[in-house]
Amino acid sequence: MGDGATRSVLLVVGGGIAAYKALELIRRLREHDVRVRTVLTDAGTRFVTPMSLQALSGERVFSDLFSLTDESEMGHIALSRGSNLIVVCPATADLLARMAAGLADDLATTVLLATDTPVLVAPAMNVRMWTHAATQANVATLRARGVAFVGPESGLMACNESGPGRLAETDAILSAILHGLSPDRPLAGRSALVTAGPTHEPIDPVRYIANRSSGTQGYAIAEALAAAGADVTLVSGPTTLPDPAGVHTVRVETAREMLDACRHALPCDIAVCTAAVADWHVAPAAQKIKKTADAAPPALQLAPNPDILAMLSQPGPTRPELVIGFAAETEHVLAHATAKRERKGCDWIVANDVSPGTGVMGGTENEVILITAAGREHWPRLDKAQVAHRLVARIVTFLQTPHPNPE
Missing domain, CATH: 3.40.50.1950 (Flavin prenyltransferase-like)
Structure with a gap:
């Protein structure tokens, strides 16, 4: 070799x-x-x-x-x-x-x-x-x-x-x-923030709102960035995955905790938001909500969670040079992901189809579309580690190429 x-x-x-x-x-x-x-x-x-x-x-x-x-x-x-x-x-x-x-x-x-x-x-x-x-x-x-x-x-x-x-x-x-x-560490001297996994939004002391994200893709990206020489902070929701080698991992539970951890990780050069953050939270009950034979199901009053990707994408002195979001969609993947990139203000969106039957969410493989201002790239179905290394290669190319600052 x-x-x-x-x-x-x-x-x-x-x-x-x-x-x-x-x-x-x-x-x-x-x-x-x-x-x-x-x-x-x-x-x-x-x-x-x-x-x-x-x-x-x-x-x-x-x-x-x-x-x-x-x-x-x-x-x-x-x-x-x-x-x-x-x-x-x-x-x-x-x-x-x-x-x-x-x-x-x-x-x-x-x-x-x-x-x-x-x-x-x-x-x-x-x-x-x-x-x-x-x-x-x-x-x-x-x-x-x-x-x-x-x-x-x-x-x-x-x-x-x-x-x-x-x-x-x-x-x-x-x-x-x-x-x-590896002697090739093109991101040496650069800092990166990666979010991964789900968030758990408590309903009461024993129940919570969550999703099926395993965190595998985000962990693979954090490890690939570290292998390329970056100083990486991984902010992870609840997962069963071990901390990636050479990465500083911060464990959180809720979307608001993830937001605070991301703010503490700024400034950085690169932000990759793979976490499947819950869109809503509720005011959790202090005690377990009991089910009784004659009681109606409790009404959950949902409130929006903070938008971490939009926060990181806002212009300002702490905005990363490159902000990448992920869009996990079950229909109209390209249209929804393109609209999300414009709405959030991030530089790139990595879109993937997580509909039932794809095996992507919680699985070991992924098939993504990289959407940038220059267009879109359809990548073949790959192991998530391969997706990570391919994305990091694109990040390296971007950072080594002169480009205008985001408006």
Whole structure:
């Protein structure tokens, strides 16, 4: 893959049942001509062997901080800085805690403390360990220091508990690594705001108004923008998706909370509004509305929600250079989306048909029409990640081409 032979990853394999997945990750990286050297923790040796790591990587496996041979030939300082990216997979709760505390009591933590190389971690642990306040504080500390995360995901784990803490899928980790290794970062120095997912507008403490948006397309766009070098803030409504790698994610629930988070993210260069924001909200009841045999259904008094896309599109000193909206339609897609672009004042609209049977809303694929002042582009049905990368390529072209300021 071109200059891929020059790309190098140092893989730190932590202890945990998910450590076996590091073997598949090494194989996939080698398929992409990425050199992989490994540091195996003492706990990691309980799950994978140095021989298996060496056989797949074709490289020596390092584990002993006090090996005189390693210190004379390599040294932990040189090892910590001899790769383009350091990947910790799996990153256990203990390893995250030691990274956050700045400990250096074995080769893995010494390398991580001594490095000035970008670090990507893929956490894997029991759901209660992941959600524990101590782990979340450690994660926040590491994020603030610039450490990137991929996952964890939600699902059934080896301990037979289910929830967040499952190691991200190999494809997701591989994608995050390849993005981190990419020398082409045309949006470096640019900032981007992405909204994604639904909003939940409470009716009472247990009910809410919502829609079927999964947030998948918006998350893919946020990750693609980050891979292109942008400093990305993702404002997400309620979803089950893990935070994208290299992205600052702000979780909200209602449209008004999303509006506030977007305002705090300004100024920025690019805004991409994929969120399926509820058009209306109600004044929620303080207690659960009870159904009785002789009572009529309650009348819900709807009030309009703020228009986030229109707010971002308003001329002014904080207006992004490029504002992109999404139009999810079930009929007359092109006509409704074109009218929405004119009504909102945004630069581009990405229109898609979400009518029943398309499988777009909540699915993995999308078929869109990009509507700009210059015309329209019909894109074929693609995986949502492919749609994201294609859109980011168009964004890069737009920002690199001289154009008049919006009126």
